[in-house]
Amino acid sequence: MRRNSLEKKNKEEKMNLIMNVAEKIFVEKGYEKATMTEIAKRADLAKGTLYLYFSSKKDLYFTSVERALSTLLRSIIEKFSSCKNGFEKVVSMGETYVSFSLEYVDYYKLILNYETLEVHFDDKDPHVKKAYEKSEEIFKLLVSSVEEGIKDGSIDKRLEPLKIAMVLWSEITGMVQQVSLRETLYEKWTGLKPLQIYEYYIEVTKKMLASLS
Amino acid sequence: MRRNSLEKKNKEEKMNLIMNVAEKIFVEKGYEKATMTEIAKRADLAKGTLYLYFSSKKDLYFTSVERALSTLLRSIIEKFSSCKNGFEKVVSMGETYVSFSLEYVDYYKLILNYETLEVHFDDKDPHVKKAYEKSEEIFKLLVSSVEEGIKDGSIDKRLEPLKIAMVLWSEITGMVQQVSLRETLYEKWTGLKPLQIYEYYIEVTKKMLASLS
Amino acid sequence: MRRNSLEKKNKEEKMNLIMNVAEKIFVEKGYEKATMTEIAKRADLAKGTLYLYFSSKKDLYFTSVERALSTLLRSIIEKFSSCKNGFEKVVSMGETYVSFSLEYVDYYKLILNYETLEVHFDDKDPHVKKAYEKSEEIFKLLVSSVEEGIKDGSIDKRLEPLKIAMVLWSEITGMVQQVSLRETLYEKWTGLKPLQIYEYYIEVTKKMLASLS
Amino acid sequence: MRRNSLEKKNKEEKMNLIMNVAEKIFVEKGYEKATMTEIAKRADLAKGTLYLYFSSKKDLYFTSVERALSTLLRSIIEKFSSCKNGFEKVVSMGETYVSFSLEYVDYYKLILNYETLEVHFDDKDPHVKKAYEKSEEIFKLLVSSVEEGIKDGSIDKRLEPLKIAMVLWSEITGMVQQVSLRETLYEKWTGLKPLQIYEYYIEVTKKMLASLS
DNA sequence: TATGAATGAGACTTCATTCAT
DNA sequence: GATGAATGAAGTCTCATTCAT
Numbered sequence: 001m002r003r004n005s006l007e008k009k010n011k012e013e014k015m016n017l018i019m020n021v022a023e024k025i026f027v028e029k030g031y032e033k034a035t036m037t038e039i040a041k042r043a044d045l046a047k048g049t050l051y052l053y054f055s056s057k058k059d060l061y062f063t064s065v066e067r068a069l070s071t072l073l074r075s076i077i078e079k080f081s082s083c084k085n086g087f088e089k090v091v092s093m094g095e096t097y098v099s100f101s102l103e104y105v106d107y108y109k110l111i112l113n114y115e116t117l118e119v120h121f122d123d124k125d126p127h128v129k130k131a132y133e134k135s136e137e138i139f140k141l142l143v144s145s146v147e148e149g150i151k152d153g154s155i156d157k158r159l160e161p162l163k164i165a166m167v168l169w170s171e172i173t174g175m176v177q178q179v180s181l182r183e184t185l186y187e188k189w190t191g192l193k194p195l196q197i198y199e200y201y202i203e204v205t206k207k208m209l210a211s212l213s
Numbered sequence: 214m215r216r217n218s219l220e221k222k223n224k225e226e227k228m229n230l231i232m233n234v235a236e237k238i239f240v241e242k243g244y245e246k247a248t249m250t251e252i253a254k255r256a257d258l259a260k261g262t263l264y265l266y267f268s269s270k271k272d273l274y275f276t277s278v279e280r281a282l283s284t285l286l287r288s289i290i291e292k293f294s295s296c297k298n299g300f301e302k303v304v305s306m307g308e309t310y311v312s313f314s315l316e317y318v319d320y321y322k323l324i325l326n327y328e329t330l331e332v333h334f335d336d337k338d339p340h341v342k343k344a345y346e347k348s349e350e351i352f353k354l355l356v357s358s359v360e361e362g363i364k365d366g367s368i369d370k371r372l373e374p375l376k377i378a379m380v381l382w383s384e385i386t387g388m389v390q391q392v393s394l395r396e397t398l399y400e401k402w403t404g405l406k407p408l409q410i411y412e413y414y415i416e417v418t419k420k421m422l423a424s425l426s
Numbered sequence: 427m428r429r430n431s432l433e434k435k436n437k438e439e440k441m442n443l444i445m446n447v448a449e450k451i452f453v454e455k456g457y458e459k460a461t462m463t464e465i466a467k468r469a470d471l472a473k474g475t476l477y478l479y480f481s482s483k484k485d486l487y488f489t490s491v492e493r494a495l496s497t498l499l500r501s502i503i504e505k506f507s508s509c510k511n512g513f514e515k516v517v518s519m520g521e522t523y524v525s526f527s528l529e530y531v532d533y534y535k536l537i538l539n540y541e542t543l544e545v546h547f548d549d550k551d552p553h554v555k556k557a558y559e560k561s562e563e564i565f566k567l568l569v570s571s572v573e574e575g576i577k578d579g580s581i582d583k584r585l586e587p588l589k590i591a592m593v594l595w596s597e598i599t600g601m602v603q604q605v606s607l608r609e610t611l612y613e614k615w616t617g618l619k620p621l622q623i624y625e626y627y628i629e630v631t632k633k634m635l636a637s638l639s
Numbered sequence: 640m641r642r643n644s645l646e647k648k649n650k651e652e653k654m655n656l657i658m659n660v661a662e663k664i665f666v667e668k669g670y671e672k673a674t675m676t677e678i679a680k681r682a683d684l685a686k687g688t689l690y691l692y693f694s695s696k697k698d699l700y701f702t703s704v705e706r707a708l709s710t711l712l713r714s715i716i717e718k719f720s721s722c723k724n725g726f727e728k729v730v731s732m733g734e735t736y737v738s739f740s741l742e743y744v745d746y747y748k749l750i751l752n753y754e755t756l757e758v759h760f761d762d763k764d765p766h767v768k769k770a771y772e773k774s775e776e777i778f779k780l781l782v783s784s785v786e787e788g789i790k791d792g793s794i795d796k797r798l799e800p801l802k803i804a805m806v807l808w809s810e811i812t813g814m815v816q817q818v819s820l821r822e823t824l825y826e827k828w829t830g831l832k833p834l835q836i837y838e839y840y841i842e843v844t845k846k847m848l849a850s851l852s
Numbered sequence: 853t854a855t856g857a858a859t860g861a862g863a864c865t866t867c868a869t870t871c872a873t
Numbered sequence: 874g875a876t877g878a879a880t881g882a883a884g885t886c887t888c889a890t891t892c893a894t
Contacts, residue, residue, distance in 0.1 A: 032245035116329040174387020458671035542755035600813020
């Protein structure tokens, strides 16, 4: 028993070690340009060793993405507990998403990278499916928070919950994707840093949500 | 002279022929998985011929992207002429962007593909620079339209033009990216089609912009 | 037209050149130990060039085997024309098989190598199927020759055609396989060279076939 | 002493356990495609453990082959005791060989696999040599049985003992190899099962041997 | 004795690019 | 201008063997 759980822990630790390295390289170069040889070298392991823990490059990539999505999901749920009404929950989700993207840049960019890439992977791949499920879980939280806010009067009752949730979701995921991708470009155009853009977005969106409440 | 311009026209036509094919393949498979062999075959040309018109795979890719961006830019400017005030111009830009993404799916997805990929290309590459310049041109149009709207009273004067332009820009580009990428997924989640999402976005955003005007 | 057939001829010639080299290496080292790198080097070609003519190592191997089987089949049929009765045809087939194995050692060993290996390949593989069909074609010739011999009185009428054909077939293919594989070993044991063994086999078998005719 | 012999017995048992598993896998997949990992797993042992009992994959393979050859040899000698003359001994050898191939399919196919493969191994390898010696031992038994038969009048005295022994040997080893390899193929061609082919072979060969005796 | 994680050489295969025709 | 055969670097993945525990 002790033995087994110890081995399991060791294995997990090693997998995490490898994923930490892989993540960086996938972010730096993109999925296709990242090579197993480089990942092995930077992890100070032999090439073959990677294959003891991950069955293929694709497996390594997706397992890393799943880990990142889980971290994000956990983060969002944690912050939820201190919200008094639906409006606050919605706002909290946006803020958490934004903080996460700023704090765990590598993690976040990995997700983002995956979001554009998976279109070229097989839709039936269990890895892809699993990742989708994680996303859907988060989205459902958003919908129910909006509904809660409309019921408790903290969100404008003329809004349609499903539609507004969908708009918020794509707005925020899209915006954060754009901004973190083009951080330097946008700063050159406007002098604004990501955080300033996000804060302004949240400010105007809060007003929009609450306009009649 | 006559001779030269004729040759030039022929050359341009051939380039367009190649780009038409390349575009489709880049969209279908992504940059890395697209092969020069397949592009040549589908264009009914010899592989070597591609290199008479484009110096490399990267060159072919970026030239295609530039062509797509130009089409988008032209589209936006055309629609501008019939707008009476700043507010209408801003709304028109959003609508045009949305229509473009729906109408020229291939073109649009190529841009989108590039937007995620270029991060992995050399920032100093003249191709990348040129593409950025095209984007900036569009963005500047947005900023000046917002300013115009505030001045002519069609947009809420408490909004900060640069910030709101930046938010609108990243919101809309990001949202359209998300939605066109995950069209089927989102429809499964909510039953909504892209157009319905976009229309609702535009509706609430119009209210937000005009709230005090 | 001229152009196409010329190209075809060139392609075939190149394929033959490659197969000539491959054959030797497959025989020397066996399928698994033969490497594409060595085949390319010995054919004085780049590794990638091999893949212009054969889609995989397996393809190269089987195409070589098919070529060898065809040569054998042609050989057997050619000799047939000068036989006066069934008995002579059966004997001629045995002799041709034997001569072939002595004359085209590489060719023959390649077939032999395949005969033991294919058991580990997929039975449904079109290559394997095609090779089987060639073998069956030869076997059917043997059966009909035996039947002819019984009818024309040149073969002992108490023999059962199908059974005796099957025995002859497995005897001779098996024997030649054993002997060519262990040539030196058997010579060490008995002082006999392959040809002497084969001749004695044919002598006693002729008597057996004709014993009552 | 007690200690030692017990240890020895344990060691031998373990070796046999490993060889039992290895045999099956070598037969199923062929030498090259069989992996030490799979052998270890199916034997419920760690990979490293295999190397405590066998110095290499090759060693494991050849030791297995030797064990199989010994079993065959023992089998042949056992049946010898009940034979009254040379003719009966020769026939008995053939029958035993045939029975062995039917009864110990795995064992037999391992030998067969080795017979084609060893040509690609180093001829001077002590393992290969040892295996050859076992074969020679059996062959010598055949030669002396033929001589005995000629002397005691049970075999046609016009036959040359060494030559006919060599022919019989290669005939039967070859035939059994062919038939066990292509069992299903031959049944499809003729409807005959291995045993029926072997019996007919023995029938006609008996007549041939005894024709004048 | 037994383990199994780690190694690293080497296999097959792909594909952007060149160049003689 | 057009061709497409040839190149060869580089990629992913496998597996016999070793060695610290």
